[in-house]
Amino acid sequence: MGTGAGRWGAMAVALAGALLAPLAAADHERTVHPLTHEFYFTRGMYSAGGGGSDDWGARWAVDYPKADHQFLIALKRLTGVDAYPSDNAIALAEARLRDFPFLYVLEVGSLLLTDADVKALRDYLAAGGFMVVDDFWGTAAWRNFEAEMGRVFPERAIVDVPMDHPVFHAYYDVREILQVPNVYQAGGGPTHEYDGYVPRVRGIFDDDGRLMVLVNWNTDLGDAWEWADSPDYPLRFSTFAYELGINFVIYAMSY
Amino acid sequence: MDAGTFADARLELALPLPALVALLVAGVLAALAAGGYLGRPRRPLLAVLRGVLAALLVLALADPVLVLPAPDAAAGPVAVLLDDSLSMGIADGAGGETRAVAAWSRFAPGEGPLMVELESRFPVQHLRFAAHPRPAGSEPPRADGAVSDPLGALLETGAGGGLSGVVLVSDGGQVSGRDAADAIARLRAAGVAVHAVGVGSGRPAPDVSLSVVQAPAVALVGDTLDLRVSVAGAGHGGETVGVTARDGGTLAGEAAVVLPAAGAAAAATVQVRLDEPGLRRIQVHAAPPGRDIVAGNDAAEVVVWVREQPVEVLHFEGEPRFEVKFVRRALTGDPALSLASLVRTGDNRFLRLGARDPRELADGFPDTAETLFRYHVLVLGSVEAAALTEAQLALVEAFVSRRGGSLLLLGGRNALSEGGHGATVLAHLSPVRLEPPGAFRAAVTATLTREGRAHPVTRDLEGRLATLPALAVVNPLRGPKPGARVLLQGDPGPGAGADPLTLLAWHRYGAGRVAVLPARDTWRWRMHADVPVDDRTHELLWRRLLRWLAREVPDPVGVTVHPAVAAPGQTVTVVARVRGPDFQPLPDARPEAALMTPLGDIHRRPMAARPGADAAHAATFTMAWPGLHPVEITAGEGEAAVAGRGAVLVTAAGEEFARAGLDAAFLERIARETGGSYRRLEDAAGIAERVAATLPPGEAWRRVELWNLPVLLLAVLALACAEWWLRRRRRLP
Numbered sequence: 001m002g003t004g005a006g007r008w009g010a011m012a013v014a015l016a017g018a019l020l021a022p023l024a025a026a027d028h029e030r031t032v033h034p035l036t037h038e039f040y041f042t043r044g045m046y047s048a049g050g051g052g053s054d055d056w057g058a059r060w061a062v063d064y065p066k067a068d069h070q071f072l073i074a075l076k077r078l079t080g081v082d083a084y085p086s087d088n089a090i091a092l093a094e095a096r097l098r099d100f101p102f103l104y105v106l107e108v109g110s111l112l113l114t115d116a117d118v119k120a121l122r123d124y125l126a127a128g129g130f131m132v133v134d135d136f137w138g139t140a141a142w143r144n145f146e147a148e149m150g151r152v153f154p155e156r157a158i159v160d161v162p163m164d165h166p167v168f169h170a171y172y173d174v175r176e177i178l179q180v181p182n183v184y185q186a187g188g189g190p191t192h193e194y195d196g197y198v199p200r201v202r203g204i205f206d207d208d209g210r211l212m213v214l215v216n217w218n219t220d221l222g223d224a225w226e227w228a229d230s231p232d233y234p235l236r237f238s239t240f241a242y243e244l245g246i247n248f249v250i251y252a253m254s255y
Numbered sequence: 256m257d258a259g260t261f262a263d264a265r266l267e268l269a270l271p272l273p274a275l276v277a278l279l280v281a282g283v284l285a286a287l288a289a290g291g292y293l294g295r296p297r298r299p300l301l302a303v304l305r306g307v308l309a310a311l312l313v314l315a316l317a318d319p320v321l322v323l324p325a326p327d328a329a330a331g332p333v334a335v336l337l338d339d340s341l342s343m344g345i346a347d348g349a350g351g352e353t354r355a356v357a358a359w360s361r362f363a364p365g366e367g368p369l370m371v372e373l374e375s376r377f378p379v380q381h382l383r384f385a386a387h388p389r390p391a392g393s394e395p396p397r398a399d400g401a402v403s404d405p406l407g408a409l410l411e412t413g414a415g416g417g418l419s420g421v422v423l424v425s426d427g428g429q430v431s432g433r434d435a436a437d438a439i440a441r442l443r444a445a446g447v448a449v450h451a452v453g454v455g456s457g458r459p460a461p462d463v464s465l466s467v468v469q470a471p472a473v474a475l476v477g478d479t480l481d482l483r484v485s486v487a488g489a490g491h492g493g494e495t496v497g498v499t500a501r502d503g504g505t506l507a508g509e510a511a512v513v514l515p516a517a518g519a520a521a522a523a524t525v526q527v528r529l530d531e532p533g534l535r536r537i538q539v540h541a542a543p544p545g546r547d548i549v550a551g552n553d554a555a556e557v558v559v560w561v562r563e564q565p566v567e568v569l570h571f572e573g574e575p576r577f578e579v580k581f582v583r584r585a586l587t588g589d590p591a592l593s594l595a596s597l598v599r600t601g602d603n604r605f606l607r608l609g610a611r612d613p614r615e616l617a618d619g620f621p622d623t624a625e626t627l628f629r630y631h632v633l634v635l636g637s638v639e640a641a642a643l644t645e646a647q648l649a650l651v652e653a654f655v656s657r658r659g660g661s662l663l664l665l666g667g668r669n670a671l672s673e674g675g676h677g678a679t680v681l682a683h684l685s686p687v688r689l690e691p692p693g694a695f696r697a698a699v700t701a702t703l704t705r706e707g708r709a710h711p712v713t714r715d716l717e718g719r720l721a722t723l724p725a726l727a728v729v730n731p732l733r734g735p736k737p738g739a740r741v742l743l744q745g746d747p748g749p750g751a752g753a754d755p756l757t758l759l760a761w762h763r764y765g766a767g768r769v770a771v772l773p774a775r776d777t778w779r780w781r782m783h784a785d786v787p788v789d790d791r792t793h794e795l796l797w798r799r800l801l802r803w804l805a806r807e808v809p810d811p812v813g814v815t816v817h818p819a820v821a822a823p824g825q826t827v828t829v830v831a832r833v834r835g836p837d838f839q840p841l842p843d844a845r846p847e848a849a850l851m852t853p854l855g856d857i858h859r860r861p862m863a864a865r866p867g868a869d870a871a872h873a874a875t876f877t878m879a880w881p882g883l884h885p886v887e888i889t890a891g892e893g894e895a896a897v898a899g900r901g902a903v904l905v906t907a908a909g910e911e912f913a914r915a916g917l918d919a920a921f922l923e924r925i926a927r928e929t930g931g932s933y934r935r936l937e938d939a940a941g942i943a944e945r946v947a948a949t950l951p952p953g954e955a956w957r958r959v960e961l962w963n964l965p966v967l968l969l970a971v972l973a974l975a976c977a978e979w980w981l982r983r984r985r986r987l988p
Binding site: 080254 | 573574577580584587588599600604695727776781782783786
């Protein structure tokens, strides 16, 4: 979730994140999956840069774990995916990450990868892993993310994904890209944060033209998943977020 | 009639010799007495004249008959067939002479005692042969020393009419594959005995010979094939022979084989990589380690059809699975495999991947033979029994048993027993008994079985497997059916029982194959942290597995050619078994065979149905030119059109040198069954006598009555006149 709702809102969210993240991490430590399921919604844990307004602590854990749980409910309900019904957060540099070919990372505006993270992420994606990036807004966040991904794939550009790409049609036919606002902006008014006025779906492709990294910039699918059960959150946005997310999963499991 | 003829002559008389002597004495005495010569010694000359005259008359009365060899009368000619095929150029004579020279030195017209004897007693036709008999010296040596053909042709051409016998001088090369029984039967029926003279040694030495024992007829682009060769060496025991295989001049594989002692053969496998599509001529050559007197048997050639079009693979999953993604990635860039994936992503929702046209798989899993049988391999993943109708399950069975396709069963939560297939036809198709759903195994480590170490799918993976992560098995299977081959097995870990799990097994089912790979997530062999990013074991295993499953899957028209390697002048038979797109036999099809010569000419023949055969049709071609001759069979029109292909390789030497030794057994068989004789060249003396001995009585000799010879009458008259004149001169009465 972003910070465009204002200073107080941002502080409240930061406080909530600070309180919830250690609990989530502790919960993660207790979870050792026997890999009985086909799909695990795996959230990437990473280090974030300090200082400035992006100093949110455990930024990887924003919306965690409710967004994950709710997305999994929808995924199991709407598709035939044999999905593990709970969350699965793993540090990028952890070897176990390679047991899970689907990875969700968000709030990458302050992403700060260690050298171990860089190597782990490059190997993960080269081996066939698929990473969905979400919830970062504006030029500054983009620059940070682009710089960090440049360390992972110096030779690969991040490019727009055309609307006729299979990722938009793997399960649902998605014909336009909506800007999904955070929960505080969903009630009306501007949906953007910072200068992220136009939502983009961009990607990094491998040598065979397959998507390795799918970047949702200037949009916040995670909040829509998390707050879809709220009567105040517009169905239009949550429906779009779930459709797009399910497409990402089906694509990641098939291409 | 020369002196030789009389040397064999004998005199026959109507009277026994003692009676003749008695008659002679009596006659002479009576004549002398009648002439008044007895008791008058002063007339000895007259007495001699009278005595000789009387003796001649008595002899004439004894009906003397001179029995002579019959050179040109009742006995017909003898055909001397001299083998001048290429194998006769082998220099395995005692003095290093070639077989042709050795044979010619004894059987050249008018040369040597054997031919002198033969020609003195019979009119002789000198013929040489490679594939067909012809007058000696008319053509250079030719390939294909098929002995049975010239013998049969001898009777057909008329040269064999009235033959007294055949002297066959040959090394017994019988390479055409045509049965000599027919020629032998016809010779026997014609009463013509074959007297065979064997030339050459049974096992030339020093020599290395190579033959291809087993070679696939069809391959895919990029395949590595196993060519099974046999290498034999005489005089090279214990030495190492290098074997190379070349595809169009490019080195495609090599192996080394140590020759056993005593000329025994050693088997070797040459792995040949084929990267170019089309009909490929693979030349396999053994490099002799030293002197080699038969160069012609060092090499062999086979034709492999490398499919120009990729084979079709259908992967059906009943739920989204990472296996789909990673299998597709493993096959990306493989020019030989076209993978269509059908994934049921949700209720009545299917994701199609790799479909070639909008209609393909648009209605889900195929429900007709025509739509399913277009594929060569069917991969069934986590698909529960209820996802397929009874008719679709029956089609799957027919896909394997009738179409000859390959079925690969994967593991998964809805696969095999866990998917309710213990009660469907998949339980019959599976090479492993489907057990009741068992405990989930999270970590099964794969190991190669003994069979797996030699199998083309899994060989040389042992080292790699040891470093690969364990797999999850949802469908624990343990009991391979009789006849199943287990290539990979899994250690389920502590407390899971002593018996290993089956991880990869296959067996034949009807015309096709069924394999089972019950692991749920082979993708871990690509993705896991223990696997280096550049490791390609997962890709290698899947490509090998699907290629191997697809390679022998037949086309609707199955084509076989007999023989596949022929010599110029040889007749080959092309046989096609024609089936429709649903792979039901089409006995009423009217296929056409088109053979293309190396010159680009196309010879078309309508193929005739073979009575009693299952939709088999045949056509014959006589091969004229060396080189590769593609054969294409077509039948039907429009969407019902089907096609198949084969090839004939015509080589100058054919396979003549494949068995370069003297085939004494074959020559003995011809001689024995036609009533003739067999000798080695060194022991061929008396051939004329043996020919004569096999003729019917009275046909070998002619009888010359002597009593009415003019010379006898003249002698009698001369003696009588001489006596009369002398008596007149001496004024005797």
